[in-house]
Amino acid sequence: MALKLFIPGPTVVTEDILAEMCGPMMAHRSAKATEIQKRISENMQRVLYTQNRILLSTSSGSGLMEGAIRSCTAKRAAVFSCGAFGDKWFKIAQMSGIASDLFSSTPGEPTTPEMVDAALSTGKYDVITVTHNETSTGVQNPVEEIAEVMKKYPDVVWLVDGVSSVAGAKIETDKLGIDVLLTSTQKALAVPPGMSLCAMSRKAYERTAAVPHRGLYFDLRTLWDFIDEKNYQYTSTPCLSLMYALDKQLQHIVHEEGVEARFARHEQCAAFTRAWADEYFRVYPNRRYLSKTLTVIDARPRGCADYISIPKLNEGLATLNLQLGNGYGALKDKTFRIAHMGELCLEDMKEITAAVVQVLKL
């Protein structure tokens, strides 16, 4: 029996969504391909509260991170990082030869509106990047407050990494004024890995004209234009199997569960998991900025100076067909992570937390 995953991606995919991937191949230049991509786009707009154009990419989320910063930076990018995934965006910028500066927060702390204001007031930047939900530390950044600051800088293009929160936490793209919000399939969307999507504003699209070398495969302008030229199709051959699954899952999210109900379920799971963590351990990040899709927990039980062995914990959990996440990067052995994203519900959180107590004999 497969392990039930409580890791922050890939997340558990339901049987009916997995089955969609076995659908027959079709021409990717057919009316049917248009119909599927169009329906994915329309449902995704509802998940993201946006009228912006939805672009698809046959790549994991990192591909669109690269595409977004390459396509939109004409001058210089300010990369705000509060953990490993923010750092990754900076690495992408450096390796792509994009002029950029890194603004880091202490681990467990958020990117603040003050940091953004201070950087942008220099006038040096035409792009900023923010991680909505930092999966390595369990911080959800205060994008509503950052949005207030961004109103002062209408010429700056705002890129947001929502890989581990889109479809799990509410992000009102248009109200906030986010220019590119990107995500991938294998986390809160609960589809197998391999595709990513973003919502792109016209302002970001217009910016791309000022950037001469945007690459090709991840060029957001090429992806955008192709939707007009070929009526909602993809520039090369997309992973059709994943599109079948994504199409079906988005119909489920929007029309069966409902986006608001989905967000409420995640909140309920988050509240339960945090309360449990408080009882036996301690949540790792600053409590004012807790993620809604995963809880990162300090791996020292209450009243105990030593870290538990997370590999041993997972060995014990595996006998119950369960798996949780170890820490990420520098926090690998110091924290563990319980994801409550995708299709997991309160009963599942009760199951994993009770199992941790049982295995560790807490």
Ligand SMILES: *Cc1c(COP(=O)(O)O)cnc(C)c1O
């Ligand atoms: C997982 C993750 C990524 C990387 O996404 P891939 O789809 O694995 O490329 C980027 N940012 C965040 C916040 C993530 O959680």
